Every structure is written in structure tokens, then in C-alpha cells.
Amino acid sequence: MELMDLLSRLEGVQGNGQRFKAKCPAHQDDKPSLSITTRDDGKILMHCHAGCEITDIVRALGIKLSDLMPPRAEDEHKGRFRERILKTYDYRDENGKLLYQAVRYVPKAFRQRRPDGRGGWIWNVEGVRRVAYRLPDVIKAVNEGAQALFIVEGEKDADRLWSLGVPATCNAAGAGKWGDGETSSLAFLPESIEVVILPDNDLAGAKHAAEVAYQLRRAGKSVRVVDLPGLPDKGDVSDWLDAGHTVEDLWRVCGLDKPEKAPEVTVVHEPKPAPDFHLTDLGNAQRLIFRHGQDLRYVPAWGKWMVWTGKRWEVDESGEVQRRAKETVRSIYEEAAREVDDQRRKALSDHARRSESEARIRAMVTLACSESGVAVTPDDLDADPMLLNVANGTLDLRTGELRPHNRNDLITKIIPTAYKPDSECPTWLKFLHRVMNGDEDLVCFLAQAVGYSLTGSTREQCMFFLYGTGANGKSTFLETLRWLFGGYAAQAESETFLVRRSDQVRSDIARLVGTRFVAANEVEDGRRLSEVLVKQLTGSDRITARFLYRDFFEFTPTFKIWMAGNHKPIIRGTDEGIWRRLRLIPFEVTIPPEERDLSLMDKLKAEAEGILAWAVDGCLTWQTFGLTVPDAVRDATASYRDEMDVLGEFIAEECRVSQSVQVLAKDLYEAWKRWCEDNGEFAGTAKRFGMKLRERGFVAEKRNGKTYYVGLTLNLT
Incomplete structure (x- = not known):
């Protein structure tokens, strides 16, 4: 124990240097009768001149005899060093006379002392003017x-x-x-x-x-x-x-x-004049909303608070609501400080102290959830599909008008780039013309498609697939846009949109809620597109999803799917329901090694404001003319459809089509199975085969207990 620690436990301390007097704690001492000294080795000696035993003295002080011993070498080695004075702060009266000092020690500790009039110090400030x-x-x-x-x-x-x-x-x-x-x-x-x-x-x-x-x-x-x-x-x-x-x-x-x-x-x-809130948990909840309600919203469906950052609403994952609740507790003390009625002031102070407990703070936050104007639904958030939040305001995509951020828009996402309509992006445009092989119609289509993706609208009911072999700019294109879209973008695994091998919780779909641009790279060869899911995600109907271990919820898709790959996913369907949703964008130019710029991404990011302005222009063009599909996209998509039409290929190779012919259904299916086996295709069941034929207009008729297909027959060998 240090000498100063010991002296701080005693009353009536007088003295300086190594010799002190104080009132003995072991008996009723009217005048200082306890001597305290220190030896050169650091040992503390105490003697009561009234005759108290040292054991009684240390017991009264709540210490042990060993605490009076000097620190051992091994203790100092472990970091238990003696205190030393770091700084003193003088407290002087109006005339500059020193009244007392505040003393700061290392390790950090504070004590006070006053002059004894003889060049020493008395280690207390009893009776001294403050x-x-x-x-x-x-x-x-x-x-x-x-x-x-x-x-x-x-x-x-x-x-x-x-x-x-x-x-x-x-x-x-x-x-x-x-x-x-x-x-x-x-x-x-x-x-x-x-x-x-x-x-x-x-x-x-x-x-x-x-x-x-x-x-x-x-x-x-x-x-x-x-x-x-x-x-x-x-x-x-x-x-x-x-x-x-x-x-x-x-x-x-x-x-x-x-x-x-x-x-x-x-x-x-x-603070503005506050209502006279009750001194209860509910009163505290109302205080919290009175002080901070404009910046707080609660989403019961998620069980989460949202906080206004000045630009957007953000899910509170840092304890901001708790901090504001603590600030609200502190404000109750200020209510007390302003209160002129002593009884009311005491009641407020007592309530503030009680409100500091973890249970009271938790109750305040819990009750605040249901206060008027606080709760919102997921559908209330980002509800306007034509508002786009950017770094310097909120952009109305209907007009291109930029206005200040507004908490009443309930926007939760932001593009971290400022919208400056006059900004340019020469490197980006040069890149697009290079990878599109100079096809101006394709470049214009990309501007419209990206502009359409800025919105929360899905009226085009389509997805975009970038196809081509490696080193053709697909990944650079998608990565640039994913980065540009900021909080409106999501990176998804291509597996999300393909047929699953197992029936598992689709939390990957749930995490896409509220986004507008979803990028997915690299489709494995031979994988099938989940046609039913793609139809749902590119439509305007509400769909169901859930996060792992959470309840199901409904949402309306707002995102556009942008997939890229060197392999096209297999599409079994031949109906318009799936093919009208596909926009295959060909990336046919392979960039030679000597042209590849390893710093291209950095250059494109430096043009973020220009690329955003380019995309907004594309959005305005899309709203005027619609999504104008160029011949290159239409032809590539049609070729893709022909490539996926396995049944059509079978009919072309193995059958003759005419209204005057017919074929026994059993014979046709057996021929189909043999052809599929020879060509490495999946035949499926006879029932599914018949359904696909009927989709193509071939009618099945039953005669004499047998089924025939009218309008085609097998080629004679």
C-alpha cells in the first residue's frame, strides 16, 4: 500500500514529508494521537499514543499488516510500482492566495492537499474555502x-x-x-x-x-x-x-x-419546452420519442430499430437507440436542474437515478416501439420506385430533379456518388464501345437497361444475361455497376437462380429485398435455370421469402437480375412465359493481352459521377421510348432459344410434319428416348413429352384404345 492510500483512509491528517498525525480509527479520538511515518525502505509505521494495538488499527482501517510492508522486487517486476506525482493544480482565491491543490498521480489517481503554513502539506481540505x-x-x-x-x-x-x-x-x-x-x-x-x-x-x-x-x-x-x-x-x-x-x-x-x-x-x-411527462417507464418512452422521435423508426416485422443518418434510414446495429435512451435519462437530470419547486426537483432527480438501471432503459426502448408515428412496415420503406438516393440528395427519376434528403421519404439505401448531370465518363464510353465492337445500338441499349435498373420498377419483366468467352469485359461491366449502385446493389451466387439440388430455405432471395441491381457471375456448364423462380422474380406479383430461423414474409421484387457467364444455363421451357423475359447481350470481342489495362477499374471508379449521369440519362430515355431491343440482342436471344429447343431439334431430324399424317404415341416416345440417349439429352416422362407436343399444337387422339398424335409422323428409314 502507498502512503497516500493510507492517509486517505484517515481523518484529521496533518504533517508533511514522511511524518504525519491523524485521528486513530481504533478508538474515539478527539485529537490526532496516531503517528504515521515511513522508513527509507518504504515500510509504513503507525503508533497510537493512546495505546491501541497495531492489529486493532489495521482492522479498523480494513487493511492487513502486510499492506504496510514495502513492495517486493517481484511485485515491481509485475508492474506494481509506487505512485508518483504527475501534476499539481493550484486553487487560488481572488487575490491569488493558494488555498489548496489537486494532485494527480501516476498510476492515475487524484488527491487534495493544503499548505500547512510551514512549507509542508496537510493531506485534506477540511475547513478550507472551496x-x-x-x-x-x-x-x-x-x-x-x-x-x-x-x-x-x-x-x-x-x-x-x-x-x-x-x-x-x-x-x-x-x-x-x-x-x-x-x-x-x-x-x-x-x-x-x-x-x-x-x-x-x-x-x-x-x-x-x-x-x-x-x-x-x-x-x-x-x-x-x-x-x-x-x-x-x-x-x-x-x-x-x-x-x-x-x-x-x-x-x-x-x-x-x-x-x-x-x-x-x-x-x-x-431543449424545447417539454410536456409534463409522468415519472414512469411510459413517461420515459415518451421522453425518448419527444427528444429523438423524428430520427427513430421501428419495424415490428423485423424486430429492428432504424435511425436517420441525415441521408437515409439505417438499421441500428451499433446501439444508437440505446445511446439515445441513455441521453434521455441524462436529460431528466436537466429537467430537475430547471425545476424551481424543490419537491418536484427531488422527485425528478430520484426518478433519473432509478432510470439509469438496465431494466428501466430496456423498458423505455420497448415501450417506445409502439408510440404513435414510430412503427413502420417493410412496405413503407423505399416505397417510391422512382426515387433514387444519392450522395448529394434524392433524385426523382421521373424528371431528373435533385432535391434534399428527406426523412419522410423513408429511404433506406443510397448510392455513395453525387449526381452531377454535366459530369462525363469518356473512359467508360470507350470501354463500352470496345466490348460492344462499336455497335452503337448495343451501347444505347445498355444505357437504357442500366437506367431502368436504377428504378424500383419491374415493368419490363426481364432479366439480362451477358454471354461470351473470357477476357471480353463482362466482369468489368458488372463489377463497375455493382460498385456504382452502392446500397441498391447486391451480389448473388448464380446458384440462386438455378434449379436447386435440395429444398432449403431461400434466405438468398430474402436478402435481395429492396435492391435494384443484382449481379450474378459464372454459370456452371450444364446447369438449368429455375424458370418458375425467374418468372416470379421478374414479375410484379408479391412473393414469399424468409431468412433462416425467421418467419416468412411477402415482398414485391424491385430488382433487375444481371447474370454473366461463359456458359448459358439450360432452359427446358419453350413457352413465351420464359423466353420473353430473357435479354441475352452478346460480348463477342476478346480483348488481346496487350490491350488489357490492369488499372481500368480504378479509372472507371474515378468517373463514378459521369457514369451515374450516363445511367440517369438512360433512365429518362427508357421512360420515353421503352427498352429498345437492338437486333444483336434479339438475334442472340432467338439463337439461344433455338439452341435450347431440344424437342424441336428431334422433330426436325426424326419426324415429318403434315396435317395428313399421324403417329402412334408409344412409337413416337420410344423414338424420342433413343434420340435423347444418342445425343446426351434428358428424355423425361411420357406424360411430360406429350405435354410439350401439345404446347406445339400437336393434337392427341384416342382410337381403338390407342393414342395417336396428329400432324406428324416418324421419318421412314
Whole structure:
């Protein structure tokens, strides 16, 4: 144990250096009868002149005899070093006389001492007048016309502000220790001086600020409490300055200046007049919504809070709602500080203390979920398919008009690029013309398709498939757009849109909710497209999905699927229902090695504003003319359909089509199975085979117990 620790446990301490006197804790001591000394080796000696045993003394102090022994070498090796004084802070009266000191130690600890009049110290401040820190400096600053006096929680912060030319003070011993002495020492402050309290960002700081504000207001001073924006938990004004803020920022945030432009975030804690909330959990919930409700929404279907960031609504995954609930508790102390009725003030203070418990904070947040105007449904979010959130505002894609971000739009996503309609993207356009082999119609189609993808509309009911061998720009194209679309984009596995080998929870579909651009790369050779799913996802009907271990929910797709691959997925269907949804975009140019630019992605990202402007132009064109499909896309899609038409190939090779002929169904199916086996195709059942024939217009007739197909027959061998 260190000597200072021991002295702090005793009363009536007097002395200096290595010799002290104090009241003995082992008996009723009216005058100091306990001597305390230290030997050169660090051992602490105590002797009661009234005759108390050392064992009784240490027992009364709540320590052990071994605590009086000097630290061992191995203890010091383990880091148990003796304390040393790091810095002292003088507390002087109006005339500069030293009244007492606050002493800071290493390891971090604080104690107070007063002069004994003989060049030494008495390690307590009993009976000493208490004053505000740096009182002579404060008086001088006021006399020289200071506009404000800042009150902080510690001498270090006060000195930091003085070093920047800002008058500041505090009390000794930290939060909760401001008393009548400090208040009376500032009685000279004129009405023109604004007292600004800067609390540390914790509950202790809030309590301290509320108490200081109450005492100074009762003394007739003009006081405001300011929460510095962006403070970390337990942060103080020094942390705020260390984060890059300036004195000018401080004055603006505190409302002591009138800058031409307000700071981006200003939190002046002078709350608007609040209703008289009850001192209950429900009252606290109503306080939370009163103070922060405009920036909070709750989604019952998800069981999650959302917080307004200034540009969009974001699911709270960082505990922001909890932090605002804690701030609401701190505000109750400020309610108490403003209350003039002593009984009501005490009730508020008691309620604030009770509200600090984890259970009360949890109850506040839980009850706030159902307050009026707080709850929203998933369908309420991102509801307008023609609004696009970008870095510098919200873009109405119907008109191309940019307006400020608005929390009432309930937008949850954002493209982290500013929309500047005059921006250009020469590298992007050069890239597109190269990979499209100079086909201007294809480049224009891509602009319309990408512009259409900016919206939440699915009226075209189509998906895009980029096809071609390697080194042709498909991946660069998709990756650039996926990056550009930001929160509106999602990367999906191609497996998502293919026939599954197992029936598992489709959480991969659930995670696409609310997106507008979905990219999927590399389809394995021989895999089948899930035609039913693609029809659902490219339509306008509501579909069902769920996350793993969560309930099912319904949503309306807003995304456009962009797949790319060196292999085309197999499509069994021959109906218009699937083929009218396919837009196969050919990437037929192979970029030679000497042309490949390894820094191309970086160059394209540097043109983000220009590419966004290009896409918005494409969107406006699409709304005027629709999705104008060029011949290259139409021909490539038709060729793809022919390639997938296995039954048509069989009929062309093995059958003759004529209204005057017929064939026995059994014979036709047997021929089909042999042909499929020879060509490595899947034959399927006779029932499915018959269904596909009927889709092509071939009629089945039964005669004499046998089934015939009319309109075709097998070729004679």
C-alpha cells in the first residue's frame, strides 16, 4: 500500500514529508494521537499514543499488516510500482492566495492537499474555502470583456481551453463535487457572461452538469448545457478537440456565434419546452420519442430499430437507440436542474437515478416501439420506385430533379456518388464501345437497361444475361455497376437462380429485398435455370421469402437480375412465359493481352459521377421510348432459344410434319428416348413429352384404345 492510500483512509491528517498525525480509527479520538511515518525502505509505521494495538488499527482501517510492508522486487517486476506525482493544480482565491491543490498521480489517481503554513502539506481540505479553478484568471478574463465562461469536468480540460484562449474553470475532485463554495466564488459574474457547461459523455457527466446548472441558475447566472456532437462514450472536450474540431467550431456549436453557415451537426442542449411527462417507464418512452422521435423508426416485422443518418434510414446495429435512451435519462437530470419547486426537483432527480438501471432503459426502448408515428412496415420503406438516393440528395427519376434528403421519404439505401448531370465518363464510353465492337445500338441499349435498373420498377419483366468467352469485359461491366449502385446493389451466387439440388430455405432471395441491381457471375456448364423462380422474380406479383430461423414474409421484387457467364444455363421451357423475359447481350470481342489495362477499374471508379449521369440519362430515355431491343440482342436471344429447343431439334431430324399424317404415341416416345440417349439429352416422362407436343399444337387422339398424335409422323428409314 502507498502512503497516500493510507492517509486517505484517515481523518484529521496533518504533517508533511514522511511524518504525519491523524485521528486513530481504533478508538474515539478527539485529537490526532496516531503517528504515521515511513522508513527509507518504504515500510509504513503507525503508533497510537493512546495505546491501541497495531492489529486493532489495521482492522479498523480494513487493511492487513502486510499492506504496510514495502513492495517486493517481484511485485515491481509485475508492474506494481509506487505512485508518483504527475501534476499539481493550484486553487487560488481572488487575490491569488493558494488555498489548496489537486494532485494527480501516476498510476492515475487524484488527491487534495493544503499548505500547512510551514512549507509542508496537510493531506485534506477540511475547513478550507472551496473556489472555482483558476479563479484569478477567470476574473481577469471577465474584466477584459470575455463573452462566456466554460465549465468542464477536470483541470486538464480547463487548461486545454485556456491554452486556446478560451476562459474555463472546474471544481476539484471531478463530477459530482461542485458545491456552494464554487458557486459563490463566481458570484461576481455579470449578466452579460454566458456560462456554458460542457459535460463528459456519460451519466456522471450529465448529473454533474445538471447540478452545476441548477446551482448557478439559482444564483442568477445565465447557463446553458451543451452536448458536443460526435463525442465517444465517456469523451470530453479534449477528445473533441483531438478529433480535429477547432475553437471556432466550439463557439458555433455553443451558439455563441452566428456563422454564415451552420455546422453540419449542432446539438445545443437547450431543449424545447417539454410536456409534463409522468415519472414512469411510459413517461420515459415518451421522453425518448419527444427528444429523438423524428430520427427513430421501428419495424415490428423485423424486430429492428432504424435511425436517420441525415441521408437515409439505417438499421441500428451499433446501439444508437440505446445511446439515445441513455441521453434521455441524462436529460431528466436537466429537467430537475430547471425545476424551481424543490419537491418536484427531488422527485425528478430520484426518478433519473432509478432510470439509469438496465431494466428501466430496456423498458423505455420497448415501450417506445409502439408510440404513435414510430412503427413502420417493410412496405413503407423505399416505397417510391422512382426515387433514387444519392450522395448529394434524392433524385426523382421521373424528371431528373435533385432535391434534399428527406426523412419522410423513408429511404433506406443510397448510392455513395453525387449526381452531377454535366459530369462525363469518356473512359467508360470507350470501354463500352470496345466490348460492344462499336455497335452503337448495343451501347444505347445498355444505357437504357442500366437506367431502368436504377428504378424500383419491374415493368419490363426481364432479366439480362451477358454471354461470351473470357477476357471480353463482362466482369468489368458488372463489377463497375455493382460498385456504382452502392446500397441498391447486391451480389448473388448464380446458384440462386438455378434449379436447386435440395429444398432449403431461400434466405438468398430474402436478402435481395429492396435492391435494384443484382449481379450474378459464372454459370456452371450444364446447369438449368429455375424458370418458375425467374418468372416470379421478374414479375410484379408479391412473393414469399424468409431468412433462416425467421418467419416468412411477402415482398414485391424491385430488382433487375444481371447474370454473366461463359456458359448459358439450360432452359427446358419453350413457352413465351420464359423466353420473353430473357435479354441475352452478346460480348463477342476478346480483348488481346496487350490491350488489357490492369488499372481500368480504378479509372472507371474515378468517373463514378459521369457514369451515374450516363445511367440517369438512360433512365429518362427508357421512360420515353421503352427498352429498345437492338437486333444483336434479339438475334442472340432467338439463337439461344433455338439452341435450347431440344424437342424441336428431334422433330426436325426424326419426324415429318403434315396435317395428313399421324403417329402412334408409344412409337413416337420410344423414338424420342433413343434420340435423347444418342445425343446426351434428358428424355423425361411420357406424360411430360406429350405435354410439350401439345404446347406445339400437336393434337392427341384416342382410337381403338390407342393414342395417336396428329400432324406428324416418324421419318421412314
